[in-house]
Amino acid sequence: MQRSWMLGGVVGLLLTSSVWARPGIVKTRDGQTVAGDVTELTDEIIVESRGIHTTIDRDNLRSIAYSDTIEQECRKRVAKLTAYDVAGRVELAQWLFENKAYELARTILHDAAQIQPRNLDVIEMSRTVERQILLEQNEARKHAPIQLAAADGAPPAGAIPAAAGGEQPAAGRMLTPEEINLIKQDEWQEGQLVRVTFKGDVRRKYTAKEGIEPTTFNRMTPVQQGWAIVKNGTPEMKKDVLLVNDPPAFAMFKRVQQSLIAAGCMSCHTAGKSQGNFALHAPNDDAATYTNFLILQKYQNKIGDRTYLMIDRSRPEDSLLVQFSLPVDIGQPPHPKAQYYKGAVRTRADVRLKAAIDWITGLNPVVPDYSDIDLEPKAASEHPVAPSPTTRPAAPHQ
DSSP states (O other), X not given: OOOOEEESSOHHHHHHOSSOOEEEEEEETXXXXXXXXXXXXXXEEEEEETTEEEEEEGGGEEEEEEHHHHHHHHHHHHHHSOTTOHHHHHHHHHHHHHXXXXXXXXXXXXXXXXXXXXXXXXXXXXXXXHHHHHHHHHHHHHTSOOOXXXXXXXXXXXXXXXXXXXXXXXXXXXXXXXXXXXXXXXXXXXXXXXXXXXXTTHHHHHHHHHTOOHHHHHTSOHHHHHHHHHHHSOHHHHHTEXXXXXXXXXXXXXXXXXXXXXXXXXXXXXXXXXXXXXOBOOOSSHHHHHHHHHHHHHOEEEETTEEEEXXXXXXXXXXXXXXXXXXXXXXSSOOOOOTTOOOSSSSTTOHHHHHHHHHHHTSOSSOOOOTTOOOSOSXXXXXXXXXXXXXXXXXXXX
């Protein structure tokens, strides 16, 4: 059987394909493993990772494990575990590690460590997972887009020049750790695996309030306990449930932010660069990432007789984030014409655009109420006076 691997040269094929890519892991019969956005065609499989396209013959295909399928399988296996089955959790974490689902493996091991903190298998497996996550993060930084200044002083690619004398948007303040935790809770959905810790004796307070026997509550996993308190506890109790890692919505948002938003928006929409009505923060940490999410979530604009949302959960493909990423002759509504902006993507078939649509589709369908979080700068003396990024603008820009 002849093995066929081809790198590059398949972009046109991807763009004309009607099959959407899904993140997953492909294993071949000759022992190769390739992770990335997977597109299945009739005779071959195409995997895109960091701009490199790998083509695999169907005859050489051993298996495909999609990320969503892995999470679903993980949920099934967790449901079969008893509350104190540490060995079963370590075995599940090993399976997740082999399928490159490192964050899920970390979550499972966190639960196991809460049951038996000194279990050597848990400690060793946790170290292995943490090392791999660190390697992945370092690799991602190497491939992060870099904004280079033009040698002749021209604006960078994608930039929209500010109008003479016009006000430029301030980036506003960052979210606090407490606000970030509440947003994590609001975007967390039942059944999703996250790592949960608790402050003080919130679990005792919750069982007393609900009239639940502590022994019954203690049989639940930390994730189940956290979910119950977040959904049924008082606001004060909710603050004492800490989500250590990102819920799936934000793990995916970080990918969209890096591949689409940073490349297509942040050359213009950062503090002091343009009159684009909103300004984003450089995504260097969780505070910036969650603040950027809230800025985009609150952004809306009336065009004609219709109000469009930057993130439209009921109609993801109508989101301004999607339509403004397209060239002006394709987007509906189109991005306002600007001299240097040609679109973050070229066609609707771009895998980055599909990833954005998938991310919005996967968000909590009920939009949380974020109206009480004000992103205005704390003190006018410390920041330039500018339109709030959460206020509806007179004219849209991206």
